[in-house]
Amino acid sequence: xxxxxxxxxxxxxxxxxxxxxxxxxxxxxxxxxxxxxxxxxxxxxxxxxxxxxxxxxxxxxxxxxxxxxxxxxxxxxxxxxxxxxxxxxxxxxxxxxxxxxxxxxxxxxxxxxxxxxxxxxxxxxxxxxxxxxxxxxxxxxxxxxxxxxxxxxxxxxxxxxxxxxxxxxxxxxxxxxxxxxxxxxxxxxxxxxxxxxxxxxxxxxxxxxxxxxxxxxxxxxxxxxxxxxxxxxxxxxxxxxxxxxxxxxxxxxxxxxxxxxxxxxxxxxxxxxxxxxxxxxxxxxxxxxxxxxxxxxxxxxxxxxxxxxxxxxxxxxxxxxxxxxxxxxxxxxxxxxxxxxxxxxxxxxxxxxxxxxxxxxxxxxxxxxxxxxxxxxxxxxxxxxxx
Ligand SMILES: *Cc1c(COP(=O)(O)O)cnc(C)c1O
Numbered sequence: 001x002x003x004x005x006x007x008x009x010x011x012x013x014x015x016x017x018x019x020x021x022x023x024x025x026x027x028x029x030x031x032x033x034x035x036x037x038x039x040x041x042x043x044x045x046x047x048x049x050x051x052x053x054x055x056x057x058x059x060x061x062x063x064x065x066x067x068x069x070x071x072x073x074x075x076x077x078x079x080x081x082x083x084x085x086x087x088x089x090x091x092x093x094x095x096x097x098x099x100x101x102x103x104x105x106x107x108x109x110x111x112x113x114x115x116x117x118x119x120x121x122x123x124x125x126x127x128x129x130x131x132x133x134x135x136x137x138x139x140x141x142x143x144x145x146x147x148x149x150x151x152x153x154x155x156x157x158x159x160x161x162x163x164x165x166x167x168x169x170x171x172x173x174x175x176x177x178x179x180x181x182x183x184x185x186x187x188x189x190x191x192x193x194x195x196x197x198x199x200x201x202x203x204x205x206x207x208x209x210x211x212x213x214x215x216x217x218x219x220x221x222x223x224x225x226x227x228x229x230x231x232x233x234x235x236x237x238x239x240x241x242x243x244x245x246x247x248x249x250x251x252x253x254x255x256x257x258x259x260x261x262x263x264x265x266x267x268x269x270x271x272x273x274x275x276x277x278x279x280x281x282x283x284x285x286x287x288x289x290x291x292x293x294x295x296x297x298x299x300x301x302x303x304x305x306x307x308x309x310x311x312x313x314x315x316x317x318x319x320x321x322x323x324x325x326x327x328x329x330x331x332x333x334x335x336x337x338x339x340x341x342x343x344x345x346x347x348x349x350x351x352x353x354x355x356x357x358x359x360x361x362x363x364x365x366x367x368x369x370x371x372x373x374x375x376x377x378x379x380x381x382x383x384x385x386x387x
Pocket of ligand 1: 046092231237
């Protein structure tokens with residue numbers, strides 16, 4: 001929205017940022033993934049759907065045909081159930097309170113024998129068989145069965161009276177997979193466990209391993225289902241940790257549409273003479289008579305302090321540099337060259353305005369992080385609206 005839009009739209013914003021979430025973009029990204037992988041999709045909606053709002057995103061993804069959702073913790077899954085979402089939900093990391101899995105019809109990811117026994121006992125008490133997915137550590141060094149007895153342990157889980165191993169999964173240690181050799185080794189370890197389990201059980205189980213990067217660039221990792229997060233929100237997993245690594249892998253032509261735009265508006269416009277310091281520590285001093293816009297967003301809104309003197313925002317379809325330190329609630333931008341700027345003009349932090357765009361990847365690179373963190377930082381603190 002530009003400065004000439006109706007004032008009602010503006011009155012909403014007193015301070016801070018608004019995150020506009022385009023659910024149609026999420027659905028289109030999902031369909032692009034579906035076309036590419038052509039198998040079930042486990043849509044990862046942890047961390048409040050990467051800052052996009054888990055309930056709204058999950059509802060849209062379910063309507064678009066997502067076969068499963070995945071969250072980190074049971075509390076996140078319960079929120080989705082309470083929002084009326086009925087899609088099967090995998091809980092990736094939580095092993096607390098087994099009761100919740102029955103009460104809310106959730107699928108636990110099991111990464112150790114103790115948890116498997118506990119779950120089986122709970123299921124037994126209810127005279128039920130609980131579907132679980134078993135996670136193995138093939139080289140991430142985080143969670144999952146990894147002992148020398150891994151094959152024995154997995155077979156033991158599969159043999160438990162009240163559990164049904166409905167899935168076998170692992171996780172790649174690269175979120176970008178710039179070089180596929182390590183990923184391929186992980187995949188090979190996965191195959192070994194899968195083949196053993198197949199011999200020991202008659203029950204079919206869903207094998208899944210592909211994060212966004214593998215969904216895009218490693219077809220051999222698609223297995224029975226893919227498990228992407230980031231690309232559903234319209235961002236490429238490549239180019240972010242590509243520094244010092246081999247080039248971005250060649251990927252199929254998948255058009256990703258960023259689903260989040262974060263905007264606010266100019267709170268105050270100030271004319272400052274040459275030689276005037278701006279913000280804490282006087283790290284920026286005007287070198288000409290300048291027009292400086294004060295923008296009501298700061299590190300309290302997830303706008304990283306690392307962006308001090310290092311980032312642009314969009315005003316009237318043009319780039320305006322951030323000048324001086326990013327404060328807790330405010331940031332200053334130099335709009336001297338933009339001309340015709342008024343208070344309440346829209347300021348875009350990430351997203352498009354006119355022909356210009358600031359991507360999450362650009363902001364992430366300039367604040368020393370990855371798009372994942374940038375999206376979550378801004379998206380979870382902004383007031384979200386759905387378009
Ligand atoms: C976060 C996560 C994913 C999704 O990763 P992306 O890089 O966002 O696609 C998949 N699987 C597990 C276990 C995860 O923790």
